[in-house]
Amino acid sequence: MNQLDATKSGFLVCIGVCIFILTFIYLRNTFSKESSEQKSFPDTSECGFYPDELCSALFMGKSAAPQIGHFCQQIIHQPEMSDCIQTSCNCSTVIKSLHFITRPLSEEEGNFSLAYIITIHKELEMFVKLLRAIYLPQNVYCIHIDEKSPQDYKTSVQSLVNCFENIFISSKRENVVYAGFSRLQADINCMKDLVNVKTQWNYVINLCGQDYPIKTNKEIIQYIKSKWNNKNITPGVVQPPHMKHRTHLSYKEYVHSGTSYVYPTKNLKDDPPHNLTIYFGTAYYVLTRKFVEFTLTDVRAKDLLEWSKDTYSPDEHYWVTLNRLNGHYIRDICVYGLGDLQWIIESPHLFANKFEPKTYPLVMDCLERRYRLKVLQQAEVPLEPHWYFQENNHFNMKLNV
Template sequence: MNPLHGKKSRFLVCAAVCMFIYTFIYLKVPLHDESDEQKFRVKRAECGFYPDELCSALFVGKPAAFKIGNFCQKSYQPKALSCIHDSCSCSTVLKTLHFITRPLSEEEGNFSLAYIITIHKELEMFVRLLRAIYMPQNIYCIHIDEKSPRSYKTAVQNLVNCFENIFISSKREHVVYAGFSRLQADINCMRDLVNSKVQWNYVINLCGQDYPLKTNKEIIQYIKSKWNGKNITPGIVQPLHVKHRTEVSYRDAYYVLTKGFVEFTLSDARAKALLEWSRDTYSPDEHYWVTLNRLPDAPGATPNAGWQGDLRAIKWKDQEGLSHKGCKGHYVRDICIYGLGDLQWIIESPHLFANKFEAARNPLALECLERRLRLKVLRQAQVPIEQHWRLQEHSHFNMQLDV
């Protein structure tokens, strides 16, 4: 045999063996321990093709899942939202973005929720949030920070134009963190909502970094079973260490309020006086609603309420070791921006929503929650499922969507 042919044969054999080893060791990674009955393997180069299996492993805290998830996040391609920027037809927008287009049950159709959503950045995060909470029988007021870029405002307006029950607040504020403008933004939306034709039952406030953990049906059933006719404003009389904020303060800015209470806060002399007094206080939205809700004659008042309500799953830094075991993402202003390692804690939480998320930094955490929620929504539906309500079989990782 020619020596060159022999060397070439040995080289090809060696290359084939190396390729086999590389494929077996590096491209396939088990998400389950060898002791598990069922084993799941995923090609690193195909992160987008196994989203449900990967998410299931993340939800139960499989260590190998975090390694694969963190790898996949590096190859994440942001959703192509050109359809919103370029003003596609509304039918195309609704179908490609997978919005629910009919009430999913009689119970939901007869109980409308109003939402106030304050946003200022991350268009993709807003679209994911809106799609998750959207139902055609509800009504949505969007407050865009006046400081937001014009392109952002235009894109949001293009999306809103496709819905009769979504609108931009008629008056926009230059929102300052922990300032009075944040409270004023909610009040602006409330004035618009009480003048709308939709006969909504409760209003819920959200920010652009919130995400629901419960379906629309579950939220309604929670309100009706535990708080029927009452407002939900979790909070307590202020501790001494934060007395400098207002001298009469409570801590929590989230609420679920009856329509009667909203009308009361917009017209009652005491509510107007408290609003004026709050202008120079720190983070007035944290004390305004809960204080008014303690007035015995306010509609739906809960004068003796405490922290009950389960509105937001939040990992506060000062609660490490108490209510949670630490943030697996990173802290911003002492609040956890969730990472993959927080998913198990999030889904085991009894809360209606979770805060905070960053779609750009930890996209897989949000995508896993989105897939889990949409699956529950469709399972609970009591009407025929339309195909475009289903999310894609493949994830957004390593893929560019035509939306």
């Protein structure tokens, strides 16, 4: 090797060493800064047990840094509510520790009661999040628990319900099969119970356990009063050709050893009773009390219910078809899909479906915190301390009943 080659080699080695040293210093400073930032995050905030900046970024449609997301997942992880379900505790403590609102928040809301039908079968934590979001003492709530649900789940729900005079379990439970008649029957069962309660509710709204409200109770009432007073909200259209198999063939439910489904037979169905035109839409609704009483007593409603027993997903045609008999039809409620927080809070709809807090805990917790703050900001009465979610104890979500 000549002197020139040796000089070149030495120069390149020197360059390489310098690059390595500079890279090491940069990476060390970067990780040190990130570590310092993570350690400086507050334990609690208005949005939950994680940095408030993270929720703000999510509501603005910005993505969060991976390390912050990981940090939050660790912080907000909470024990299952069912873990403490057997611990003896009085109802007053349960209501306060779970942050249930215990008084009407305005005169308008106090004079306009809503009824809710909630069908559930799993995920106690999500059910409690939904219930406490929509709960107010002037409303009434019928809870239908799938008969196939585990006994410990039923016991947990019953323990919570026992703490409230205006919440009850449906007097008759169904083995609910997805897209089967049993899903529709579950709502009918609750309606039969609701018409006999003392509370003179104005409208009934049906939900499943993985729904969550976008609008507050006050906003829902004002929405109903301003646009749809004495009318039903049941979106739908004339049954499309590609959906006709749902009502032209006879279907049966299969339930055995934890497996359940709906399957078609080779039998053709008769035409709908009373020459009714079948409409197709969503299974979700907001119905007047008068319409519910009509559903339970009118011969056409009863005959259509009987005819629908062997159809596919009858809850998607039953309500909208009956509503056409009353001449009221609206296509503006219920959005399907998790979406992102920015899209959800900007949506004009009343509720969104569906949420899975075990899969996306950050989305659910941020939305829940924001929703409660919005509710309290709209309140026209003095606020109770336990209505706020901010607590020093990270595990205040335990259900100690």
